[in-house]
């Protein structure tokens with residue numbers, strides 16, 4: 439068995455952490471990798487991991503996890519944040535060593551910095567599992583280059599959540615795989631047939647944060663010729679994004695839109711199951727976009743932004759519709775076309791369900807296991 443410690447700095451149930459939760463559950467089931475989690479903050483993820491019988495250690499809850507935040511961080515703030523992470527890394531190294539781990543897998547950029555120190559202390563290789571595109575548009579040009587270099591220097595291997603993410607990294611001389619964050623089989627795949635135009639329900643699932651583009655959807659809704667019966671915005675604010683939520687509230691009131699804010703839910707599946715159309719409209723390239731696959735698996739007709747991960751998932755006009763990111767007019771045109779045409783929605787939804795089967799969690803676990811075997815030089819003997 440390969441003992442792998444997955445290191446992450448946040449226990450908020452946001453996309454990357456939920457992807458990790460599913461991956462570790464599947465790794466544990468597979469029996470080749472023995473996964474555990476080392477967290478530097480307490481939060482809802484801890485109980486969810488434990489419920490799936492994955493060992494969790496929380497270390498350093500005094501640590502300010504907002505240090506090194508991307509938005510509006512000045513050089514001094516970054517430096518203090520980085521120093522804190524390095525110090526914490528040294529403490530984590532002791533835990534990794536006493537755990538007898540074979541490898542550390544860093545789940546975020548902050549975890550990469552801590553993990554680099556921790557893995558070195560423990561004398562084990564480091565893997566960087568990358569959930570974000572390490573690009574200028576997300577991190578700013580200078581930080582993006584610094585992170586790429588840090589990753590290249592410190593990590594023996596890289597797991598990227600899409601081709602698009604992998605392209606933003608330096609991987610020369612390193613082992614690299616793409617492991618699409620897979621979904622778990624839908625528990626109850628039954629759903630109501632696509633509704634008539636006047637009764638259409640739309641769902642958008644995602645953290646309420648400017649780059650996920652909820653504002654673009656609201657603008658698009660105000661331009662529609664065919665008004666939907668209901669629009670559900672599912673998602674919480676985790677990382678100091680309350681101002682954005684207030685802004686969205688104002689837009690909804692100003693434009694008189696039929697929008698309901700659902701907040702964070704652990705399982706957004708039932709919102710997809712009840713929606714005819716699911717919208718994804720991130721304004722910068724989405725690294726992967728698990729919600730796109732989840733919506734497809736639930737049989738929604740999906741509209742997604744044509745950049746990053748969704749372009750690797752959706753075949754335009756076959757199993758979904760791709761629209762230019764950050765363009766409310768184009769999104770409105772796509773929505774009007776879909777709302778008006780239940781037959782089109784039915785065709786897309788059937789194809790979407792089929793396509794979603796290409797993104798199972800077993801394949802993700804297999805790709806990650808292969809990389810861990812390669813990097814640790816251990817190949818487990820599998821039962822035949």
Ligand code: GLC
Nearest residue numbers: 453454569599725726727728
């Ligand atoms: C991050 C990315 C998202 C991806 C998820 C899982 O949340 O923003 O695109 O689906 O990680 O890798």
